[in-house]
Amino acid sequence: MGKHASAKVTTVTVTPRQALWLELMAFYTHEAWLLDERKFKEWLDLFTDDVLYFMPRRKNVLRREAHREVTPLGDLSLIEDDRRYLEMRVARLETGMAWGEDPPSRTRHLIGNLVAEPLSKGEVKAKTAFLVYRSHLETDHQLLAGSREDVLRRVNGAWKIAKRTVLLDANVLLDKNLSIFL
Amino acid sequence: MGATQKYSIIDPATGKIDRGIFSDQAVYDQEMEKIFGRAWLMIGHESLVPKVNDFFHTYMGEDPVILTRDGQGRLHALLNMCRHRGNRVVRCDDGNATRFMCTYHGWTYGSDGKLEHVAGMSEAYYDALDKPSLGLVQARVDTYAGIVFATWAEDAPSLEAFLGDARWYLDTVFNRRDGGMQALGPMKWLEPVNWKTMVDNCSDNYHVPTTHLSSARVQTRYLGRPPLSHKDQFESPNKHVFVNGHSLTFREAPDNTPRYVHGISKDTFPLFQAYHEATLPEVERRLGAFRARHVQLGNHSIFPNGVLGFRLALPRGPLQTEFWHFVLLEKDAPEALKHAIRIGSQANNGAAGLFEQDDVDNWRQVTAASKSRLGRRISQDLSMGLGHAGAHPEYPGVVSERYISENNQRLFYQRWEEFMNAESWADIPIAPITARFEGTATLHG
Numbered sequence: 001m002g003k004h005a006s007a008k009v010t011t012v013t014v015t016p017r018q019a020l021w022l023e024l025m026a027f028y029t030h031e032a033w034l035l036d037e038r039k040f041k042e043w044l045d046l047f048t049d050d051v052l053y054f055m056p057r058r059k060n061v062l063r064r065e066a067h068r069e070v071t072p073l074g075d076l077s078l079i080e081d082d083r084r085y086l087e088m089r090v091a092r093l094e095t096g097m098a099w100g101e102d103p104p105s106r107t108r109h110l111i112g113n114l115v116a117e118p119l120s121k122g123e124v125k126a127k128t129a130f131l132v133y134r135s136h137l138e139t140d141h142q143l144l145a146g147s148r149e150d151v152l153r154r155v156n157g158a159w160k161i162a163k164r165t166v167l168l169d170a171n172v173l174l175d176k177n178l179s180i181f182l
Numbered sequence: 183m184g185a186t187q188k189y190s191i192i193d194p195a196t197g198k199i200d201r202g203i204f205s206d207q208a209v210y211d212q213e214m215e216k217i218f219g220r221a222w223l224m225i226g227h228e229s230l231v232p233k234v235n236d237f238f239h240t241y242m243g244e245d246p247v248i249l250t251r252d253g254q255g256r257l258h259a260l261l262n263m264c265r266h267r268g269n270r271v272v273r274c275d276d277g278n279a280t281r282f283m284c285t286y287h288g289w290t291y292g293s294d295g296k297l298e299h300v301a302g303m304s305e306a307y308y309d310a311l312d313k314p315s316l317g318l319v320q321a322r323v324d325t326y327a328g329i330v331f332a333t334w335a336e337d338a339p340s341l342e343a344f345l346g347d348a349r350w351y352l353d354t355v356f357n358r359r360d361g362g363m364q365a366l367g368p369m370k371w372l373e374p375v376n377w378k379t380m381v382d383n384c385s386d387n388y389h390v391p392t393t394h395l396s397s398a399r400v401q402t403r404y405l406g407r408p409p410l411s412h413k414d415q416f417e418s419p420n421k422h423v424f425v426n427g428h429s430l431t432f433r434e435a436p437d438n439t440p441r442y443v444h445g446i447s448k449d450t451f452p453l454f455q456a457y458h459e460a461t462l463p464e465v466e467r468r469l470g471a472f473r474a475r476h477v478q479l480g481n482h483s484i485f486p487n488g489v490l491g492f493r494l495a496l497p498r499g500p501l502q503t504e505f506w507h508f509v510l511l512e513k514d515a516p517e518a519l520k521h522a523i524r525i526g527s528q529a530n531n532g533a534a535g536l537f538e539q540d541d542v543d544n545w546r547q548v549t550a551a552s553k554s555r556l557g558r559r560i561s562q563d564l565s566m567g568l569g570h571a572g573a574h575p576e577y578p579g580v581v582s583e584r585y586i587s588e589n590n591q592r593l594f595y596q597r598w599e600e601f602m603n604a605e606s607w608a609d610i611p612i613a614p615i616t617a618r619f620e621g622t623a624t625l626h627g
Contacts (some may be wrong), residue, residue: 034561055534057369058273068277069508076366076509080525087402094535097394138544171275172504173371176542178534 017116022127024116024152026124027159032109035181040090043181048153048160053086055079055166055182070167078178079166100179106135107180111148124152125164134180142175144168145182187212189602190429192595197565197588199595202424204376204511217601218497218592219481220610222324222331222344224488225249227365227508229328230276235293241496241504242321248272249330252294253280260295261319271318283320295320295436326368327627328363329492337607342560342625343615346426347578347626348484352577354432355441355479355491358465359512364494366524367508371533375545376552377487377497378598380505383545384483384490385422385590388566391415393544397536400516406448418585420480424593425579425614426585427600431480431590431605432577438462441478444524449558450519453579457519470620477577485597487599488532501549507532564588578617 014022027046034043047053055078057071071077081089084122092098113129132144151163189209191200198242203209207405223242230238231251246262248271262270264284271282271291281298283290290299295318300311321332324341326349332339338344345352356363383389391398391412398410408414420433433441440446440458466474487495494506510529511520530537550555567587574581582589604610 010238018452051444057354057367061274061277065274065277074526076507076524077370078528078532081529084404088397088404088536091400092396097397097399098540099393100541100543139270171370173533175371176373176546177371177539179539 006181010099020116020118020124024124024159025114027152028111028114028126029061032111035109036107038104040093040181044086044090046159046161047083047086047164049083051081051083051161052163053079053088053166054164055168058168058171060171078168078173088117094166100177103137105180108133109182119151122154126152130165130182132153132180132182134175144170144175146170146182148182149181183405186216186603186605189599190316191599192564192592194592194596195568197563197568197592198561201552201558201560201562203595203598204378204549205558205574207500207501210497211563212602214243214497214615216604217298217598220333220335220338220604220607221486221519222333222338223486224329224339224484224492224494227328227492227510228325228330229258229364229513231257235277235280236276236278237272237293239272239274240496242334243497245333246270247321248282248318249332250293250295252292256294257323257325257330258293258295259321259323259330259384260291261321263319264289265316265318276480282491283456294602297405307320311324325354326524326625327364327623329356331355332512335607339612340609343427343612345428345625346613346615347617348425348428350578350619351423351430351432351479352484353426353469353475353619353623354477356472357627358468359461359514360464360497361512361514362470362627363510363512365508368506369528369597370495370504370506373496373542373546374500374501374549374606375445375503375542376500376549377503378594379427379496379545379548380489380495380503381485381487381594382591383541384481385431386419386588386592387415387431387481388416388586388588389541389544393540394537395543397530401536407446415586416584420585421577421581422578422587422590423577424571426589427485427487427597428483429590429594430482430579431585433480435478436476438475443523443526445522445524445531447522448520448521453516453522457515466621467471468621469616472576472620474621479597483594484600485594486587493531501553505533564591568592 023065025121034041048093052172059069060069079167093101110131111128116126129147135141146168152159190205195522225240226238226249234251234253234255235250238246240249248260248262250258262272264271266289269284269286271284280293281290288301292298297313297316299612322335323332332501390410401407402409423430440454446454481487489495492508492510496504498504509524567589571580600610
């Protein structure tokens with residue numbers, strides 16, 4: 001028996017909201033590692049079959065017109081994928097001929113500032129901020145900043161993303177393309 | 183200014199071109215003057231400024247320009263530069279405003295560009311400021327089927343003459359319906375690419391089976407789209423046509439099928455076919471039966487920097503281009519069809535586009551090769567299809583025998599030389615309009 005044997009066991013009580021926060025933070029950390037380790041098929045498993053993956057445009061407008069800053073669904077967006085398009089993006093990488101990502105980018109997804117809020121029918125709204133670093137080929141590199149607003153739902157006991165809205169903090173995207181996942 | 187430098191960058195007999203034009207700052211500076219300072223440039227679409235006092239911020243080359251619709255409904259292209267110190271008077275991407283106030287000293291302009299108010303006109307200027315001569319600098323503006331063009335050149339020919347017979351082909355996409363088109367966008371991003379490579383690529387169907395094979399494969403598997411193999415491309419009856427400076431590709435379509443665009447899949451094809459058939463009588467009335475039934479515009483570029491239909495390739499130095507991707511939809515098309523085209527367009531072209539993702543590293547390395555000490559001394563080879571293009575009995579312009587050809591690229595670089603070597607517009611040849619424009623469609627819709 002070592003010295004730890006005498007250590008006092010402490011139980012911490014968390015509220016249901018705190019428990020949800022911890023659970024979702026672990027979910028997003030797991031997701032970030034899947035992306036950075038290029039396990040894209042496992043990453044796809046985090047989405048529901050009816051997922052909408054949406055990345056609107058971000059415009060320069062005056063403060064008093066802030067409601068026009070983010071383009072709505074139905075306007076031209078950077079990405080508006082259903083499950084099939086997300087699967088095509090991943091399947092493309094596996095052909096060995098997706099030259100924009102072959103050789104692949106090196107990415108680092110840092111996800112934080114989680115705010116989670118239960119919705120009706122067991123769904124949860126989760127907002128996070130991200131900093132994503134991308135390094136590609138020899139010296140190409142880019143830091144992408146923005147937020148994600150997800151609607152999550154439990155499917156067979158596991159959280160799945162039913163809707164993701166990625167809001168980039170850029171007006172003119174400074175990268176040569178958007179071939180990585182956010 | 184001294185005598186105009188004469189460029190000889192392409193050998194028409196061999197298709198060899200000098201790579202220096204993709205990276206030299208001095209060449210780029212001349213391009214801004216001789217090409218972007220002269221040509222009619224696409225700057226926007228009427229549907230982006232539908233109401234009086236609407237504005238849309240755009241560029242002519244690197245010059246920031248406000249496209250406005252004034253209180254009387256007239257369009258203006260105004261240099262976004264206060265006449266006092268030069269600050270921009272608009273910092274928003276778009277909006278609605280009767281006046282633009284400079285945030286430096288408060289000079290205020292109307293949506294027609296007139297200088298309306300100067301703080302301290304009496305107290306500071308002794309009423310000696312000549313306000314009428316100090317409006318925002320205006321470009322000439324005209325429209326083609328809702329697309330807004332502008333030019334800084336007083337001596338430029340009319341937009342109608344500038345487009346010339348290219349319009350005979352362009353009409354088959356942009357001028358089909360009585361109700362006109364609406365523009366969505368733009369999506370904006372910055373690529374480390376010389377602007378000319380994008381234009382070149384618009385007539386390059388040779389790259390598709392190599393560059394885009396991964397995307398073509400998955401779209402065949404998931405959406406039932408046809409494979410884009412080399413065999414398909416080599417056997418294609420489509421053609422290049424270079425017409426009055428503009429690089430177009432087109433398909434002879436005697437089979438009465440809709441134009442093949444991103445968004446067509448096995449599932450959506452019936453929707454496109456039904457729409458094509460339902461609108462054909464109207465299109466025949468507008469364009470005549472031959473164009474309505476037989477001619478389908480493919481990828482194309484309107485000189486100098488309009489690409490991929492209605493997209494702007496805005497030069498940002500010799501080594502960078504800012505892309506503005508729009509989607510144009512026929513206003514009166516069914517919502518389901520508009521949806522399919524929008525989803526197909528943004529999923530395939532654009533910064534995150536399945537197809538376009540794979541283009542950029544090719545293009546940027548073409549640009550980068552022109553900076554290399556040794557690489558820049560070795561010319562590009564654009565010899566494909568030399569001697570296999572010419573006049574055609576049915577189609578205006580210089581028509582290639584085959585779809586896979588570099589005829590348009592050779593002629594584009596020769597057009598580039600014509601602009602760069604000209605003292606003024608008087609030295610730039612414009613082909614007379616000879617095509618028969620059957621139907622009711624006009625320049626303005």
